[in-house]
Amino acid sequence: MQRRSLGSSGATISALGLGCMGMSEFYGASDDAQSLEILARAVDLGIDFLDTADTYGLGHNERLIGDFLRRGGPVLRQKLVIATKFGIVRQAGKYERRIDNSPEYIRSACEASLQRLGVDTIDLYYCHRRNPDTPIEETTGAMAELVAAGKVRQIGFSEISADTLRRACAVHPVAAVQSEYSLWSREPEQGMLQTCAELGTTFVAYSPLGRAFLTGTVHTEALADGDFRKNNPRFAGEAEAINRRLVDELGRFAAARNLTNAQVALAWLLDKHDNVVPIPGTRRMAYLEQNAAAADHRLSAAEIDELDRLFDPALVAGARYPAAGMVGIE
Ligand SMILES: NC(=O)c1ccc[n+]([C@@H]2O[C@H](COP(=O)([O-])OP(=O)(O)OC[C@H]3O[C@@H](n4cnc5c(N)ncnc54)[C@H](OP(=O)(O)O)[C@@H]3O)[C@@H](O)[C@H]2O)c1
Numbered sequence: 001m002q003r004r005s006l007g008s009s010g011a012t013i014s015a016l017g018l019g020c021m022g023m024s025e026f027y028g029a030s031d032d033a034q035s036l037e038i039l040a041r042a043v044d045l046g047i048d049f050l051d052t053a054d055t056y057g058l059g060h061n062e063r064l065i066g067d068f069l070r071r072g073g074p075v076l077r078q079k080l081v082i083a084t085k086f087g088i089v090r091q092a093g094k095y096e097r098r099i100d101n102s103p104e105y106i107r108s109a110c111e112a113s114l115q116r117l118g119v120d121t122i123d124l125y126y127c128h129r130r131n132p133d134t135p136i137e138e139t140t141g142a143m144a145e146l147v148a149a150g151k152v153r154q155i156g157f158s159e160i161s162a163d164t165l166r167r168a169c170a171v172h173p174v175a176a177v178q179s180e181y182s183l184w185s186r187e188p189e190q191g192m193l194q195t196c197a198e199l200g201t202t203f204v205a206y207s208p209l210g211r212a213f214l215t216g217t218v219h220t221e222a223l224a225d226g227d228f229r230k231n232n233p234r235f236a237g238e239a240e241a242i243n244r245r246l247v248d249e250l251g252r253f254a255a256a257r258n259l260t261n262a263q264v265a266l267a268w269l270l271d272k273h274d275n276v277v278p279i280p281g282t283r284r285m286a287y288l289e290q291n292a293a294a295a296d297h298r299l300s301a302a303e304i305d306e307l308d309r310l311f312d313p314a315l316v317a318g319a320r321y322p323a324a325g326m327v328g329i330e
Contacts, residue, residue, distance in 0.1 A: 001046030001295050002270075004277050006081065006124065007154055007175025008200030013081050015270055015295050017049030018042045018288075019206065019281030023064060024057025026228040027211070030283055032064060038288055039068045043079065045292040051178075051204070051279045053085035053128055054113050058092055062116035070118055077119065083176075083204075084113050085128035085158060087328070095228070099131040099328040103142035110146050126156040126178055129328025136160075136167045144172040156204070161330040162195040174201050181205035181276070183214055183250070183265055183311040184234070184243065185320050197275055205269050208278035210234075215262045216247045231322045239318030249310050262287070263294035268307050271299045 002015040021027075023035040039050070052061045062084060069077050086109035090097045100109075106127075113122060125146065127139055146152040154175035157168060168174050177196055181188045181203070188203065196203045211229055212218040220235045229235045234243055247261065254264045262280070269278045280291045299307075321329070 001292065004202065004275065005200075006049075006202050006277075007173060009154065009173070009175065011081070011154070011175075013049040013202075013277060014047045015277060016047055016266065016292060017051050017083075017204070017277055017279035018047050019279040020050055020052045020061055020065060021056045022281040022283055024061035026056075027281075027283075028224045028227050032067075034283060035064055036068055036071070038283060038285065039065075040072075041285060041288055042292075043072075043076070045289065047292065048079055049081045049083065049277065049279070051083050051206075052117075053088070053126075054109060054116070055085070055088040055090055055097075055128065058090065059112075059116055062113055066116055066118040081123040082117060082119065083124035083126060083156070083178075084117065084122055085126040086110065086113065087128040087131070095231075096324050097129075097327060099129045101127060101131040101134040101139040103134075103138060103145075106139065106142045106146070110151055114151060121150060121153055123153045124156055124176060125152040125154075126158050126176070127160075128158050130157070130160055130164065130330055131328060136164050137171050140168040140171040140174075147172070158206075159329045162191045164330060165192070165195055165199065165201065169199050169201070174199070176202045176204050176277075178204035178206055178279075180207050180320060181269065181278075182208045182210050183268060183307060184210050184246070184316045186311070186313045193273060193276070197273075201275075203273070203276045205276055205278040208269055208280050209262050209265055213243065214247060214250065214265045215260070216251050232320075233318035233322060234316070234320060236318065242315075242317035246311060246315060250307075253307065253310070259294075259297065260290055262291055263297060264299070264307070266291060266294035267297045267299050268304060270295060272304050 003012045006013045088097045143155040156176035158178040
């Protein structure tokens with residue numbers, strides 16, 4: 001597996017990480033024993049960057065990673081870069097959230113994450129969403145104190161603007177920005193990717209497979225009740241039909257190269273930029289292995305251009321989140 005820098009401190013991570021969210025919530029039922037097997041196989045495949053958050057399954061996801069780390073002992077712990085996040089406050093069974101970026105909250109959230117993960121230090125600690133009531137300098141300052149105290153190694157932000165990133169970097173180096181980026185979600189191309197490259201900040205692309213829509217394997221009517229995607233505007237009604245036509249084209253592009261849609265979607269991200277690290281999520285061994293293999297595939301500049309045009313943002317229908325999910329997105 002090729003490797004990429006994490007920030008500008010000299011640390012490196014696998015070019016593909018593993019998104020662990022679906023192992024606890026949002027995409028239907030999951031099974032802890034199976035998730036532990038997926039995590040172990042990911043490490044075998046050279047993936048050493050695991051993405052979680054305190055809000056995924058309201059602590060379940062961090063406890064799962066903690067269980068995995070305990071089973072593997074210090075040798076495994078040392079191999080891995082564990083990223084987690086604070087800031088989204090939800091009640092059990094509710095998608096609606098409030099955002100807390102206050103220094104007191106950050107300190108207590110960090111202690112809780114350290115405990116659930118069973119580690120002394122969080123390798124990468126993100127602010128999951130911004131609450132503009134707390135100045136970014138204050139939030140970053142509180143995160144920098146956690147670094148000084150040895151509780152956190154590097155810091156990051158999710159879904160912030162390029163201007164906010166610059167202000168945060170003036171307080172403390174920001175190793176990573178994590179935001180949605182994929183063939184059908186191209187907002188980071190409007191300045192954020194360039195700003196990250198300039199500031200030495202790694203861009204971590206979440207939902208790189210469009211929450212599975214881009215893979216062509218998911219149809220909205222077949223999703224289980226409670227699956228978050230049922231309420232996602234891009235998966236609904238007329239938007240689904242419009243977006244499905246784009247995915248069918250992607251399917252033809254992939255088949256002509258003996259690749260899967262997922263592999264093309266990941267190779268497009270990796271080959272277009274050298275400071276982007278996609279973190280696809282999966283609960284299935286076959287998907288994990290297929291995705292890992294995508295890191296070895298090279299797309300030409302002409303192929304990247306063709307995909308850019310195929311998924312011109314003007315052709316994609318529907319917002320990427322329902323209204324409740326837009327809270328805290330800059
Ligand atoms: N910062 C944020 O606000 C934020 C928001 C969302 C996500 N994230 C992070 O980003 C990670 C990835 O995003 P995501 O899980 O939302 O979306 P994603 O990676 O775009 O898609 C995950 C979905 O794709 C399916 N899948 C994976 N590989 C596949 C393949 N080769 N063929 C067909 N289907 C495949 C998975 O199915 P199975 O699960 O059934 O295998 C799952 O349903 C999350 O796990 C989380 O860590 C962060």
